[in-house]
């Protein structure tokens with residue numbers, strides 16, 4: 001039986017390693033939590049949200065931080081200047097968070113959320 005040339009063995013090892021790393025990354029993504037806004041920091045009823053952030057009032061990041069009582073900086077706003085709010089989760093949405101219709105929860109960094117999970 002002929003022995004495979006060194007280059008062929010190297011290619012097989014490289015290919016196997018790359019496929020293994022790809023599968024490992026996929027499963028690590030599928031089985032890890034995508035991250036949700038912490039309820040102790042952002043959860044509030046719609047009534048509280050409307051009281052703290054009345055419609056049409058353009059609030060600064062500093063005011064939002066004071067109202068929420070935590071050190072999170074929220075830059076993104078709704079069209080009327082208020083911090084973004086998810087009515088399904090009853091929670092303020094941090095920047096880059098969006099409600100996922102598959103998971104039925106808000107997801108931090110939705111732009112990196114895998115819909116396979």
Ligand SMILES: [Zn+2]
Nearest residue numbers: 100102103115
């Ligand atoms: Zn999801």
Ligand SMILES: [Zn+2]
Nearest residue numbers: 086089099106
């Ligand atoms: Zn939500």
